[in-house]
Amino acid sequence: MKTLNNLLREKAIKPTYQRLKILEYxxxxxxxxxxxxxxxxxxxxxxxxxSMTTVYNTLKLFSEKGLVDGIFITGTEIRFDFNTEPxxxxxxxxxxxILDISIRCPFAExxxxxxxxxxxxxxxxxxxxxxxxxxx
Amino acid sequence: MKTLNNLLREKAIKPTYQRLKILEYxxxxxxxxxxxxxxxxxxxxxxxxxSMTTVYNTLKLFSEKGLVDGIFITGTEIRFDFNTEPxxxxxxxxxxxILDISIRCPFAExxxxxxxxxxxxxxxxxxxxxxxxxxx
DNA sequence: ATGACTGCAAAATATTTGCATATTC
DNA sequence: GAATATGCAAATATTTTGCAGTCAT
Numbered sequence: 001m002k003t004l005n006n007l008l009r010e011k012a013i014k015p016t017y018q019r020l021k022i023l024e025y026x027x028x029x030x031x032x033x034x035x036x037x038x039x040x041x042x043x044x045x046x047x048x049x050x051s052m053t054t055v056y057n058t059l060k061l062f063s064e065k066g067l068v069d070g071i072f073i074t075g076t077e078i079r080f081d082f083n084t085e086p087x088x089x090x091x092x093x094x095x096x097x098i099l100d101i102s103i104r105c106p107f108a109e110x111x112x113x114x115x116x117x118x119x120x121x122x123x124x125x126x127x128x129x130x131x132x133x134x135x136x
Numbered sequence: 137m138k139t140l141n142n143l144l145r146e147k148a149i150k151p152t153y154q155r156l157k158i159l160e161y162x163x164x165x166x167x168x169x170x171x172x173x174x175x176x177x178x179x180x181x182x183x184x185x186x187s188m189t190t191v192y193n194t195l196k197l198f199s200e201k202g203l204v205d206g207i208f209i210t211g212t213e214i215r216f217d218f219n220t221e222p223x224x225x226x227x228x229x230x231x232x233x234i235l236d237i238s239i240r241c242p243f244a245e246x247x248x249x250x251x252x253x254x255x256x257x258x259x260x261x262x263x264x265x266x267x268x269x270x271x272x
Numbered sequence: 273a274t275g276a277c278t279g280c281a282a283a284a285t286a287t288t289t290g291c292a293t294a295t296t297c
Numbered sequence: 298g299a300a301t302a303t304g305c306a307a308a309t310a311t312t313t314t315g316c317a318g319t320c321a322t
Contacts, residue, residue, distance in 0.1 A: 152320085188311095189313085192311095192313075212311075214311085214312085
């Protein structure tokens with residue numbers, strides 16, 4: 001696995017302590033698809049002075065550089081995904097978790113649809129996840 | 137085409153003047169996928185006393201009753217769609233319009249994906265629409 | 273008259289911006 | 298030391314809520 005420092009270096013992002021910690025968090029909790037809030041609350045233990053602004057700034061920068069993806073599913077807040085490979089998500093209406101799913105859209109980026117030039121493909125599903133289903 | 141009154145009656149929604157006008161707007165400007173703001177600003181000519189609250193209340197009610205869909209693509213505001221048949225959207229990065237597209241996801245509602253029970257299927261694409269492409 | 277609908281004002285939420293201070297190379 | 302990053306406070310944008318007044322049956 002690449003070091004955090006290398007990940008930043010590859011994208012020409014200066015590796016400050018805050019940035020390293022934020023990147024570490026999104027990679028470690030890749031399955032959480034965390035919000036700014038989650039990251040901020042966790043990092044406050046390590047870096048008591050950290051601010052929401054820095055978390056926002058940093059994730060915006062990461063997103064622009066293609067180091068993370070911002071996903072808009074809940075309609076309320078941005079969820080961040082360290083996995084930037086095109087893939088789809090499933091939002092569980094019961095537990096609120098966002099899960100990665102295995103199916104792939106047959107319509108890929110770079111193609112055209114109805115003569116429109118496609119740059120990004122987004123797909124997500126809502127329902128009840130298998131864990132919540134078992135509990136019923 | 138069904139009357140506005142019938143559309144409301146079928147869903148057991150009391151047909152007030154505001155509700156009729158809001159429904160009329162989203163049906164007439166179905167291709168705009170309008171925001172609350174757009175609807176409010178337009179209806180102010182007809183109903184000077186109308187409030188954002190009523191537009192929000194009404195669209196929330198319509199959405200719960202399945203009369204419209206709320207779509208979350210831009211990340212900033214809810215866009216409303218009178219077409220509640222499952223279909224996909226294209227957001228143009230240049231003109232900001234949301235267009236309906238003809239392709240259909242092969243993964244339908246009611247099915248399972250990775251053992252998760254699917255209730256809603258959402259797909260959208262971002263890029264440059266054909267109109268904006270021609271202008272380049 | 274009862275219950276539902278409307279709309280004002282205020283609150284809540286999420287995100288962005290301006291700017292002074294601090295940090296990094 | 299120059300350039301960049303951080304973080305506080307305030308602003309912005311969107312949506313929701315509480316409540317008092319209004320409308321319709």
